[in-house]
Amino acid sequence: MALIDNITEQVIKVPLTETTKEGVLKELLQLLTATGKVQDETAALNALLERESRGSTGLENGVAIPHAKTDAVAGVLVAIGIAPQGIDFEAHDGQPSKAFFLILAPSDQSSAHIEALSEIARMTRSAAFLRTLIGSENPKEVVELIRD
């Protein structure tokens, strides 16, 4: 299944209300939990925090891609959050992160996990795409942009 099939308005938050790294992870994770596809939210959060402890997933140009392997999920799950004001995610370039793509995958689906991360990495290379994404006012606009 392609990544795009997993991206629905239900798993997108615009704008994010939390303002800390852990808060953002929890807020995005709750979107996924609400879909009924996360069997153990605590285990999933711990996997995300453990990954962050090894090095921030805050990249450059306002993008963060928190990700983790966890058997708390049965398939690859993606949640998206937008914080136009920016959040300190300890990004590589020291700048606040504004677009968050959270990815969870079970340990036996590494190819699908890598393909999903790769798709997001390619999408976010486009400055025009990122500008429009961060300027989105609601989940519907995000879905339309990604499906464009």
Place this chain on the structure above:
Amino acid sequence: MKGPIERIMVYIDGSEESLIACEYAVLLARAVSAELLATYVVNTRALNELVKARIFLSEEEAEYSRDMEEDAKRYLDHAVRTGAQKGVTIEPIRTAGSVHQELNRIIEERKVDLLVLGELAHVRSRRDEFYNEAERAMRSVHCSVLIVKDEERVEDLFELD
């Protein structure tokens, strides 16, 4: 006289859709007496891109590389067992690199007549044409391509046959 389909290849990536495609390919191979290959590509190109983009730490690269090798073995073994259930011998092929390029290479080298893929995304995006590996393979290979849909029907066919 040779038939139009002598050698079939099914692409396995571990997704449910690809495993259903494998079941269909087994039934098809038996029906037309074709050879059947099952290919899993360890997507090292994507892995390298993720390291370059600093999404992966170097330790993660090694970890995911091991995971993908284990996945390759697990899913190819599963494919071989699926074939054996119906008396069809499947030749497992594990390779590494860019998925669509590797599929193209094997199709050329092994003179594959038909590539069998699992169902693609329900939503079509312009981006998918460039990013989704199965879509890229579908568009770029030189042989005919069969996209397996209707999971329930295929499972019923496989169970009842």
